[in-house]
Amino acid sequence: MPAIACSCPTGPAFEGAQISGGQRATSGAIDPLTLEPRYKVIGGERWSDEPGFEEEVAPYGVTGICGSGIIEVIAEMYLAGIINQDGVVQGGPAAHSERVVADGRTFSYVLHHEGERTLAITQADIRAIQLAKAALYAGIRLLMEHFVAVMAIPHRHDAFPLLSEHIALPATTERDPAPGRGPGRRRRRTQAINPS
Secondary structure (H helix, E strand, C coil), X not given: CCCCCCCCCCHHHHHCCCCCCECCCCCCEEEEEECCCEEEECCCCCCCCXXXXXXXXXXXXXXXXXXXXXXXXXXXXXXXXXXXXXXXXXXXXXXXXXXXXXXXXXEEEEEEEECCEEEEECHHHHHHHHHHHHHHHHHHHHHHHHCHHHHHCCECCECCCCHHHCCCCCXXXXXXXXXXXXXXXXXXXXXXXXXX
């Protein structure tokens, strides 16, 4: 059986690029965090609300947020009700928290403020992560829809040669191979793939 691989063009959002305060995972980058923010900085051992934090990070400062930190803060913002299921930063929490601030027509969440520099999670940051996650999801769905047998390959730790005998696989949908099924409709990319 041939080897099959899938590459998903997620862009550099997971590495901290395309994020307003994003950076590589180096000294000064916020990584583990909770809201009302309590965070650690790569290169330091103390949490931001512990005594001695400022002295510990003084050599490099709080310089940005890395990719794993942005994923964590978006999850925390969702759990706290600051963003909704669509990823929209809600203005309502601004009445209860000085960290939710107006940012043009949207809102942002301020993680760190020091002198002239403010490190905030913006609506554009959330959209960049959503696009990267959507690209990964599309690649996974493509493999699952068209090459599900690949996941049933027996290997040393799992000797199940027929996966469908052990779990219920998702139902496949028949696709119309004719492009333009109606006026003004775009042709779907999946129609161009011939799994046979």
